[in-house]
Amino acid sequence: MKKSQSITSKLPAAGALILIGVLWLAVSEWELVPSFLLPSPVEVCRALVKDGPVLLENAGITLLEAAMGLGLGIAAALVLATAMHRFRLLYRALYPVLVITQTIPTIALAPLLVLWMGFGMSPKVTLVALTTFFPIAVSLLEGYASTDRAAADLLRSMGASRRQIFLHLEFPSALSHFFSGLRVSASYAVVGAVISEWLGGFQGLGVYMTRVKKAYAFDKMFAVIIVIVAVSLLLMALVTALRRRACPWEAFEKIERND
């Protein structure tokens, strides 16, 4: 029953996507926009197939950078958020700093990283780690803070130490928040990797993008956008699958979750 419900709930979104596709096809077929500016979906599909192997190879590189950066971002967020939760002073000292660093545009940071670290993978991974770190850290901090105080009292009345309260209560309570943050970060990760590839590199979807842009190959531009979307969705699906495994109890909770 749950399954069929989730299928019917996805129908409107599928309908909207199909409608957009049909509109696009109509616009390009009737040449409402010149075809060299807006390629038809058919041409894009053709480019997708023709450049398939190249796209796939570059997508692999970008995905690797995104995944490595995301992994680093998660690790850093776990350590820092947990330390900030444990030590109030650290929280007061670092929280404003974290917020301020978030106002630095990725676009401004990427060339600096390239200058410092060269054209290899490291500036890409670093940029992804920096952009994904914040949403995860903030959602973890929120998760820790949202722990049921009465449940903490219950554990204290059992004689639990701070460490036991963290392990049995605070960390599991924060998991749902953590995964919400991770989902946002997963989509940032791919975008971050692509942006840093634009600014210098040898391979990856961003590099491919700059190349086809210079050739005014609009069909390939659209093809690479579709691949980026697919890679982002893949990463987000991975996060969702991970969440199901890590938080099996969520399936039984009555509160509807939209994410």
Add this chain to the structure above:
Amino acid sequence: MRDAAKTVLQAEGITKSYGGRTIIQNISLTLGEGELVCLLGVSGAGKTTLFNVLSGLERPDGGRVLLKGQDITSAPGKISYMLQKDLLLPHKKVADNVALPLVIQGQDRRRARETALSYFGAFGLEETQDKYPAQLSGGMRQRAALLRTFLGSQGVALLDEPFSALDALTKREIHQWYMGMMDRLELATLFITHDIDEAVLLSDRVCILSGQPGQITAELTIQPPRPRNMSFALSEEFLACKRQILSLLDG
């Protein structure tokens, strides 16, 4: 056999204030082995504050708490405390929730689960061990929380309105079960309730907490002594006790 004359828990002159306002003043009470004592009183009389002090969660401004003669004032972990909500942790399966106090005391998870499971039948929790709390009914959740409280206890438990969230029929059912259970478990219990019928039905003694700051203003032994059954709820003796409590509450 239980021996209510043998004191297990003793509170002496407990006083607690918050921000200059005294919530409870000079409360003394004793709890005998296997005895069930109800604390009855209007909201704001400081019943929960008293429990927070007895459980060791909060330090009293005056007085001390003795468990079998040993001073346990503001030392949590000695007395089992069931707070107002059932507080089953949503992320743990029922068996792990129930076994939690044993795990906190340092037992390994497998053994703690086994100990917990050996009581599942008696507490009407068969087949629930691998479910999550969200999958249980209100009455089941309450029984699971009671089992957890019992497992964590070293003979003494504090229950803060354990059945108040249940509907009338579930409550009746759980009373019936609980009366039978209490006679088998040797658990000295201090029990907060707003429900006069519940207090008379279940307890050996009723203490009335009232005033600002809260004090124990009256104490009443329920007759006949336990074990009793549900037919007691319809008897003359029951009504007599209830009448007496009502007149005490009205001052």
